Amino acid sequence: MATSSTEISDLLRERILSGEIRPGERLQQIPLSESLGVSRTPLREALAILTNEGLLIYEPNRGYTVRSFSLDDVLAAFDVRARLEALACGLAARRGLSSATRRVLAECVVRGDRILSRGTLDPNDLGPYRQMNVEFHDAIIQAANNRYVTDFVRQCHNVPLASDRIFVWEDYEVIKRSHDDHRRIAEALSERDGERAEYLMREHVYFAGQVLKHSLDQGLQQKRAKFNMAAVEVL
Amino acid sequence: MATSSTEISDLLRERILSGEIRPGERLQQIPLSESLGVSRTPLREALAILTNEGLLIYEPNRGYTVRSFSLDDVLAAFDVRARLEALACGLAARRGLSSATRRVLAECVVRGDRILSRGTLDPNDLGPYRQMNVEFHDAIIQAANNRYVTDFVRQCHNVPLASDRIFVWEDYEVIKRSHDDHRRIAEALSERDGERAEYLMREHVYFAGQVLKHSLDQGLQQKRAKFNMAAVEVL
DNA sequence: GCGCCAGTTATTGGATCCAATCCAGCAAGC
DNA sequence: GCTTGCTGGATTGGATCCAATAACTGGCGC
Known part of the structure; x- marks a missing residue:
């Protein structure tokens, strides 16, 4: 059971991003505090934090x-992430990768290769791929060692949908292209070619946003149901 | 007198950024709530918000x-701002400037020209120049119409020092170069040359960071005293 | 029948209260 | 003399209480 205000805000954030609590829904303090088993005081601190976020x-x-997020909001977050993660590549390249980071990136490439090796994509593969994807991006961001990049990218994921970076890419070709990007980015980073890594990462993230956009433009209803996109209001 | 939690957090933020409340200082709830004339409950909400920030x-x-900010933290903020404000230029150029924005930018250029026309810089000119500078940057960010850019740039200014974008540039040459940047950026934007505007803005902000760095590297003590940089811990 | 007004209820906002935790000072033992 | 353990004071953390504001319902008038 959550007790401190940060734990409460973490819990609520998760529920909002997962779609369990839906956009537009009113959060009444008394019922919510009772269901969480805490009093209103720490809950109010948590609500203040989430509002600030x-x-x-x-x-x-x-x-x-x-809050309801429009498709434009989500795309805006992708635009920003593209720039920030590109910056992360530049900074990481300038600093040079630690051997640990190098290892993580190499491992991610191998894991992706394995998942994609059959030439088709199982629904069961999505989870592991997603996990790998998150680790790949996080490793680079950590290597950049810029507090603001770390913070802001995290905040960009505080948009419903974006928190699951991959789940509209059910298409094999799309994932393959994405993974090829990863390979090239890892390569550029290990060669300390910051410029190239920046360019590749920027396009990589931007591409993800475009895929999302197109996925939503066509066949919206099915996907909403399939992926529980409750938390996104598409205009 | 501040009453709501957001007003309280705004007030405290200002005091922290201005250096009135110094880094490392402990904020005790009871004395603080008494001096602010509010009770601890809304104060705690405000403290939670500021912690989250x-x-x-x-x-x-x-x-x-x-929190104490190191020089590295401040420079990290400049790196991020350089990218985000560059993105803002790109987005603004793509959308096209409204006539209102166009007018603001043109006016800013004229105001800067006037201030710099004498070939020297009065201490009295710093205030108006600073004001103009803020308006210039804000106009572009607004024109970009990206919620995350707006938010994150503001958060970047939540670093003591950076909140006053100019006050280490007491040097005429430095301000002149900065203002020339403005002129070129405004030009590129009105020609809808997003690429060029992006490049110029990125360098413009990056330059500001470098100036700050060098200002602090040499003659640190005097400047601390002069500009009340209490809130920055330089390592 | 529809709309406006008033009284009631529910919910938020701020203040206060009590328990839990931490820190400082002191004392006793090694 | 130094360290360690205890105790009292102070501060934080959570719960509750009361006031203020807003939504809701019913009644009245048009």
């Missing part, structure tokens, strides 16, 4: 509601 | 202290 909307004397 | 450090059962 942009996940909730606050109106004085009217309370908190879950 | 990275301005305070929180340790359970030990309370809140003002």
Whole structure:
């Protein structure tokens, strides 16, 4: 059971991003505090934090509601992530990779290769691929050692949908292209070619955003159901 | 007198950024709430927000202290701002400037020209120049219409020092170069040359960071005293 | 029948209260 | 003399209480 305000905000954030708590939903303090088993005081601190993060909307004397994200919001986050993760590549290349980071990246490439080696994609493969993807990006961001990059990229994932970086890429070709990007990025980084790594990463993330956009443009309804995109309001 | 939690956090943020409350200082809830004329409950919400923003450090059962920023932290913020404001230029160029934005930028150029026309710089000119500088950058960021850019750039200014974008540039040549950048950026934007505007803005902000770095490297003590850089811990 | 007004209820906002934790100072033992 | 353990004070953390504001319902008038 959550007790401190940060634990409460972490829990609520998760529920919002997962779609368990839906956009537009009102968060009433008393019922919520009872269901969480805490009093209103720490809950209110948590709500203030989430509002500050942009996940909730606050109106004085009217309370908190879950914010709705438009497709434009989501794409805006991808634009920013593309630049920030590119910067991360540049910084990481300039600093030089630690052997640990180098190892993680190499491992990620191998894991991806293995998953994609059959030439088709099982639904069961999505989870492991997703995990690998997260580790790959996180390793680079960590290597950049820039507090603001780390923070802001995390905040970019505080948009429903973006938190699961891959789950609209059910297409084998799309994932393959993405993984090829990874390979090239890892290569450029280990050669300390910051410029190239930057360029590749920027396009890599931007591409993901475009795929998402097109996925949503066509066949919206099915995907909503399939991937529980409850938390995204598409205009 | 501040009453709501956001007003309290705004007030405290200002005091921290201005150096009135110094880094490392402990913020005790009871004395602080008394001096602010509010009770501890809204104050605690405000402290939670500021902690989430990275301005305070929180340790359970030990309370809140003002975070110390290293020179590296400040430079990290400049790196990020350089990329984000460059992105803003790209987005603004793609969208096309509104006539209002165009007018603001043109006006900023004229105001800067006037300030710099004498070939020297009065201490009295710093205030107006600073104001103009802020308006210039804000106009572009607004024109970009990307929620995350807006938010994150603001957060980048939540680093003591960076909140006053100019005040180490007491040098005429430095300000002149900066203003020439502005002119070229405005030009590129009105021609919808996003690429060029991006490049120029990135270098413009990066340059500011470098100037700051060098200013601090040499003659640190005097500047600390002169500009009340209390809130920055330089390592 | 529809809309406006008033009283009631529910919810938020701020203050206070009590328990739990931490820190400082002191004392006793090694 | 130094370290270690205890105790009292202070501070934080969570719960509760009361006031203020807003939404809701019912009644009244048009």
